[in-house]
Amino acid sequence: MAQARTDIGPPLYKDMLPPICKENYGKWRYHEIIKPGVLVHVSETGAKLYTVRAGSPRLVSIQFIREICDLADKYCGGYLRFTSRHNVEFLVSEEANVEPLLAELAAKKIPVGGTGNSITNIVHTQGWVHCHTPATDASGIVKSVMDELFEYFTTMKLPAKLRIALACCLNMCGAVHCSDIAILGIHRTVPKIDHENLHKMCEIPTLTASCPTAAIRPNPKLKSIDIKADRCMYCGNCYTMCPSVQIIDPKNDAVSIWVGGKISNSRIGPRFSRLAIPFLPNNPPRWPEVVEAVKHLVEVWAANAQPGERMAEWIERISWEKFFEITGLPFTDKHIDDFTLAQTTFRCTTQFKW
Amino acid sequence: MTEAKKTPLLDELEKGPWPSFVTEIKKAAANSPSAQDLLGQLELSYEDKRGHWKHGGLVGVMGYGGGVIGRYSDIPEQFPNVEMFHTIRLNQPSGWYYNTKALRQICDLWEKYGSGLTNLHGSTGDLVLLGTRTENLQPFFDEVSNLEEHPFDLGGSGSNLRTPSCCAGPARCEFALIDTTDLCHDLTNEFQDYLHRPMWPYKSKIKISGCPNDCVASIARSDFSIQGTWRDDIKIDQEAVRAYVAEGFDIQGLVIDKCPTKCMSWDGNELTIDNANCTRCMHCINKMCKALRPGDDRGATILIGGKAPILQGAMMGWVIIPFMKLEPPYTELKEFLEKAWEWWDENGKTRERIGELILRLGMRNFLRAVGLEPVPQMVNAPRANPFFFWWPEETVQD
Ligand code: HEM
Ligand code: HEM
Ligand code: SF4
Ligand code: SF4
Ligand code: SF4
Ligand code: SF4
Numbered sequence: 001m002a003q004a005r006t007d008i009g010p011p012l013y014k015d016m017l018p019p020i021c022k023e024n025y026g027k028w029r030y031h032e033i034i035k036p037g038v039l040v041h042v043s044e045t046g047a048k049l050y051t052v053r054a055g056s057p058r059l060v061s062i063q064f065i066r067e068i069c070d071l072a073d074k075y076c077g078g079y080l081r082f083t084s085r086h087n088v089e090f091l092v093s094e095e096a097n098v099e100p101l102l103a104e105l106a107a108k109k110i111p112v113g114g115t116g117n118s119i120t121n122i123v124h125t126q127g128w129v130h131c132h133t134p135a136t137d138a139s140g141i142v143k144s145v146m147d148e149l150f151e152y153f154t155t156m157k158l159p160a161k162l163r164i165a166l167a168c169c170l171n172m173c174g175a176v177h178c179s180d181i182a183i184l185g186i187h188r189t190v191p192k193i194d195h196e197n198l199h200k201m202c203e204i205p206t207l208t209a210s211c212p213t214a215a216i217r218p219n220p221k222l223k224s225i226d227i228k229a230d231r232c233m234y235c236g237n238c239y240t241m242c243p244s245v246q247i248i249d250p251k252n253d254a255v256s257i258w259v260g261g262k263i264s265n266s267r268i269g270p271r272f273s274r275l276a277i278p279f280l281p282n283n284p285p286r287w288p289e290v291v292e293a294v295k296h297l298v299e300v301w302a303a304n305a306q307p308g309e310r311m312a313e314w315i316e317r318i319s320w321e322k323f324f325e326i327t328g329l330p331f332t333d334k335h336i337d338d339f340t341l342a343q344t345t346f347r348c349t350t351q352f353k354w
Numbered sequence: 355m356t357e358a359k360k361t362p363l364l365d366e367l368e369k370g371p372w373p374s375f376v377t378e379i380k381k382a383a384a385n386s387p388s389a390q391d392l393l394g395q396l397e398l399s400y401e402d403k404r405g406h407w408k409h410g411g412l413v414g415v416m417g418y419g420g421g422v423i424g425r426y427s428d429i430p431e432q433f434p435n436v437e438m439f440h441t442i443r444l445n446q447p448s449g450w451y452y453n454t455k456a457l458r459q460i461c462d463l464w465e466k467y468g469s470g471l472t473n474l475h476g477s478t479g480d481l482v483l484l485g486t487r488t489e490n491l492q493p494f495f496d497e498v499s500n501l502e503e504h505p506f507d508l509g510g511s512g513s514n515l516r517t518p519s520c521c522a523g524p525a526r527c528e529f530a531l532i533d534t535t536d537l538c539h540d541l542t543n544e545f546q547d548y549l550h551r552p553m554w555p556y557k558s559k560i561k562i563s564g565c566p567n568d569c570v571a572s573i574a575r576s577d578f579s580i581q582g583t584w585r586d587d588i589k590i591d592q593e594a595v596r597a598y599v600a601e602g603f604d605i606q607g608l609v610i611d612k613c614p615t616k617c618m619s620w621d622g623n624e625l626t627i628d629n630a631n632c633t634r635c636m637h638c639i640n641k642m643c644k645a646l647r648p649g650d651d652r653g654a655t656i657l658i659g660g661k662a663p664i665l666q667g668a669m670m671g672w673v674i675i676p677f678m679k680l681e682p683p684y685t686e687l688k689e690f691l692e693k694a695w696e697w698w699d700e701n702g703k704t705r706e707r708i709g710e711l712i713l714r715l716g717m718r719n720f721l722r723a724v725g726l727e728p729v730p731q732m733v734n735a736p737r738a739n740p741f742f743f744w745w746p747e748e749t750v751q752d
Contacts, residue, residue, distance in 0.1 A: 004496045006417045007546040011456060011504040013448035013525070013535045021451075021525040028528035030643040041526060049526065057375040059484070061382040061389075062461035062470045069454035069461075082450040082474050084521070084570045091526070110373060123477060128399035129375075129392070130425060130441065130484055132407040137399070139375040140367055147370030172662035173477055178574040178670070210705070212665045237664050243409040250403040263574060265566035265581075266637045267614050270573050270670055284400040285366040308608055340667055 018079035020049050020093040036156050037112035038098065050092040052101055055111045055121050055146070055153060058086040059129060059139055067108070075101040085121045085163075087114050113154040117161060119298070120153065122146060124166040125173045127185075133236050134168035135185030135253040136282050142166055144286045145183070145294050152298065159305040160313075162298060163262070170235050180311040181297055182258035182273040183290060185282075187234040189252045190227055191245040199223040202242030210241040233339070255280045255290050259297060259323075260312040268313055274320075276327070278334035300327050319353050361393055363400040382470035388485050389469045391435035395427060413440055413488050415495045419552040421508030422491055438487045439469070442494065443480035443509035445542065445549075448535035449522050450475060456504040467494040477575070478559070479519030480509035512552035513705075518542050520562035521569040528643060529636070530564030531582030531652040532680045538562050540684060541691075548695070555702035555711075558695065559660075565648070566636045572660070572671070577708050578691065579657040579671040580680075586649035587629040588638070594645035595625045609638050653679045656687070658694070659709025669709050676731040690724060697723040718743065 014022065024043035031041045039051040056064070068088055072080040075097040081089045088110075092098055105112055114120035122145065125131065127138030145164065152158055165176035166183040176182040198204075207225060208216045215231035216238060218224075227238075227245070239247040257280065261273030276297065280289045297311075304326060305314040315323050324331045337345045367376045379396070382389035395406050411424035423441040430437035444460070460481065464470060469485030476482040486494065498506045509517035518541050521527065523534035541560060542549065548558075561572035564582040572579035599605050605625075610618050617631040618638060625645075627638075639646045656678060657671030678686060698708045701715060712720045721728055730736075 002496060002500045004415060004417070004492070005499045005505065006507075007550060008499060008505055008507045009543040009546060010445040010539065011447045011506060013451055013539055015504060016447045016451040016453050016456065017525050026524040026530070026533070028524070028526070030528055041528065051526070055373060056474065057373045057378055058473055058475075059375040059378055060472055060474055061378045062464055062472065063381040064378055065457055065461050065472065065474070069457055072454050078454045080452060080454070081522070081526075082452075084450075084519075086474065088474075109371070111371065125477065126473075128396060128405040130407065130439070132405060132409050132425070134405050140400070143367050143370070143372055143374055143376075146372035150371045153372075170663050172664075172668070177662065177668045178571065206704070209703075210665075235664065240664075248404050253403065263568050263571045265568065265633075265635045266640060267612055267635055269635075270568070272668060272670070282403050284403065285363040308612055 018077055018091050018093060020047055023047065033116045036118065036154055037115055039115060050095060050098050052090040052092060052098065052112060053114050054088045054105055055114060056086055056088050057139065071101060071104060085123050087121045111154060116156040117158045118152055118156050119149050119162045119164060122164045122166055125168050127168040131168065133171065133240060135187050136168050136255050137284060138166055138168045140284055141183060141287050141290055144291050148291045148295050149298060158302055160308050160310045177272050178261040178263050178270060179273055180261065181294055182261060184256050184258060186256050187236055187247050187249060187253055189234060189249045190229045190232045191239055191247045193224060193227065194244040195222045195224040198244035201244050207238055207242050210237050212237060254282055257293055260315045262310055262312050268316065271312055275335050276329055278332060297327065321353050359394040359397065361397040364393065364397050379471065386470045387435040388439060389471055391433040392469065392485065395433045395436055413491060415492050418508060418550045420510050420512040420514050420550060423511050439485040442483040442486065443511055443517065444483065444506045445509040445517050446475060446479055446481045448520055448538040449525060451525065459501055459504065463494060463498055478516050480517045510549045513554050513556050514552040515545050515548040516557050516559045518560040519570055521564050523564050527564060529567065531584055531648055532564055532654050534562045534564045537680060537684060540682065544688060554699055556705045556707055558708065566634060573657055574660055574670055576660050577658065579660055580654050582652065583634055583655050584649040584652045585677060586651040588627050588632065588649060589647040590625055591645045592624060598642055598645060609641050612637060653677050659712060661707045661709055665705065666710050673732050676729060693724040
């Protein structure tokens with residue numbers, strides 16, 4: 001076997017484009033959504049490219065990849081792409097291939113949708129499948145939520161787009177903090193210190209420096225550290241630096257729900273999601289409380305928003321106090337920020353609603 | 355092969371209409387002992403509500419510092435085939451476009467060297483291969499980087515440049531105001547050394563969107579967010595506008611009233627836009643893409659500082675260069691990135707992202723270091739707090 005060639009960079013995208021994309025590169029004129037999950041892009045040259053968007057579980061086997069490659073070979077001249085939200089997009093240049101492709105996808109139970117005013121695939125992280133710091137699983141919750149909200153993937157009957165994201169710990173691999181609804185795994189207890197092994201496995205100065213709230217002090221006597229419990233807010237950063245401060249706590253790890261974030265600049269600008277529900281239990285395999293809560297939020301928004309209003313725009317119009325009233329969610333001390341710059345979220349006007 | 359364990363909890367996740375990752379793991383498990391053991395270990399996680407992966411552990415391939423993430427089971431006696439179950443990040447082609455030949459080659463190699471499980475894609479953008487043993491890393495990389503057609507390289511992990519990613523761009527989107535796919539490919543190649551050899555205080559990410567819709571969430575997920583934009587007037591095809599209205603489209607309710615700057619008006623026949631007051635939010639163009647198009651003076655806004663909560667709280671990128679023309683060879687952008695990284699590398703503490711460093715040392719210091727002029731587009735409003743610094747040369751020195 002030859003030696004590895006290093007620093008060759010990624011494969012050239014131009015070699016991955018269907019001929020129609022190369023010929024009309026930069027010449028696309030407009031697009032239409034023909035029906036849920038099917039787009040047509042029309043070029044200045046008159047060329048038409050159909051895109052069939054299908055959901056995937058993100059964690060996929062090579063068998064699945066070969067299966068979608070077979071479909072792409074049969075209907076798309078061997079080309080497909082993936083979206084930033086883990087959907088598969090079949091790039092079809094022959095209109096006649098659209099319906100047969102849809103029929104085969106239906107037969108294989110691969111759902112088509114995620115366009116326009118819909119809920120598209122949930123961006124998520126690794127969870128118990130493959131990461132070392134999760135407070136909850138990722139794929140299992142996503143599967144459960146998408147099963148329940150399935151009709152909103154395959155139709156476009158919502159007032160606007162709705163983007164859901166999930167991260168299994170506060171590292172938030174995946175920018176869940178700017179989503180219409182964000183599902184976030186949280187720890188709720190102070191890490192347990194293994195004084196015996198700590199000095200063998202971890203560098204104490206690095207460990208103390210890793211804590212954003214300065215909760216960690218060296219304990220020279222034990223050649224270890226102490227954690228001031230009243231300062232710790234369970235971020236797990238110390239655990240990331242050192243396995244001897246164990247943050248995972250199956251009795252207390254849980255799920256929180258955040259709302260009203262968005263990324264695009266369309267109308268109101270990008271904004272963070274805000275805490276709606278501080279605690280829901282981790283109940284595998286199907287997390288019924290989480291599924292119920294997400295569904296409730298989607299439905300309350302859908303029933304109350306004006307056409308075209310994203311979750312954030314709806315809340316901005318009605319106010320947060322009305323949001324808690326209409327959703328029936330309790331407002332607690334957890335909803336009031338107490339980290340850095342907390343006061344920027346406090347109300348400094350007498351203008352509010354009852 | 356380890357005997358197949360019963361997985362009653364995971365089996366529940368094969369029900370329902372959404373495609374199931376459990377079914378995917380089972381498919382892989384038919385040929386792969388490690389996928390089989392992954393299933394067993396995951397079932398146990400579902401029973402006792404905790405992950406069973408140990409902390410990292412350094413593994414990699416020759417000549418690289420990143421691209422592979424070490425993963426070891428904390429219960430190898432029960433699940434020997436996932437004792438090691440490392441992740442390989444492969445650098446995806448720009449915009450996640452593939453031909454099937456390229457994907458099939460990866461499948462074949464991953465069948466030979468790995469568990470047969472993948473993520474398409476990880477949220478950094480890479481094509482993520484889940485689960486292999488240390489001794490397979492080098493042979494896999496030797497082969498994948500020597501493929502005759504479409505060879506692949508590793509992506510980034512560790513304190514380095516993470517794999518840049520970009521939106522669908524001009525190959526498939528009429529909104530693309532810059533060539534996202536080309537720019538992403540060009541920058542990735544230009545900065546190979548930073549990508550593969552961790553040497554910075556912490557990670558640094560670049561994400562590129564062709565327009566302010568920001569389909570790759572660059573503002574929230576990258577230290578350097580590049581978003582296409584324009585400076586001149588929105589192009590209106592009045593005929594096409596009238597056609598929308600004739601078809602019953604609610605132009606007043608869905609477009610005019612929803613324009614955030616209230617700079618549009620419709621008199622029943624003509625659409626007028628006061629372009630000087632338009633903030634180029636894209637709303638009207640999204641809604642009427644047959645009739646409205648962005649102007650021709652195109653470039654990008656560069657935002658800096660986006661990151662997730664660890665350490666000092668989540669931040670969104672803020673405007674640092676309101677407008678930059680972006681054409682190959684992208685020299686101005688590359689020079690800016692080099693200067694910004696150099697300043698960060700010199701001044702940053704371990705695990706301090708560039709945005710956090712700018713907040714700690716003040717934006718004026720950063721602007722001076724990289725030679726940028728302050729402009730009002732960088733802030734929502736000027737400061738309210740009266741404690742501010744002067745440079746020595748701005749006051750009279752004795
Ligand atoms: C304490 C700091 C962090 C550590 C130790 C850490 C560690 C990791 C690890 C081990 C993975 C790989 C998971 C796997 O594939 O098994 C990962 C993935 C990732 N991380 Fe982080 N991370 C940290 C902070 C962050 C932050 C602040 C961000 C975002 C700004 C981020 C974004 C990501 C993304 C996007 C992925 C890819 C997830 C995916 O595959 O979908 N990480 N991180
Ligand atoms: C452009 C910036 C500012 C200007 C021009 C300004 C001006 C003033 C003036 C004229 C007064 C006196 C009012 C009076 O009693 O007649 C005052 C009082 C005060 N200012 Fe400011 N101020 C500024 C910013 C700030 C900031 C940033 C803070 C706090 C962080 C602050 C805190 C106060 C306080 C606490 C008082 C009341 C002092 C007292 O109890 O008498 N000011 N300010
Ligand atoms: S969010 Fe946390 S637990 Fe989940 S993959 Fe990222 S680092 Fe791991
Ligand atoms: S969990 Fe976070 S806050 Fe608590 S001690 Fe560790 S680093 Fe500090
Ligand atoms: S960011 Fe803009 S240019 Fe890129 S795919 Fe999205 S809408 Fe198109
Ligand atoms: S781009 Fe946005 S701000 Fe500009 S005219 Fe259209 S809706 Fe108004």
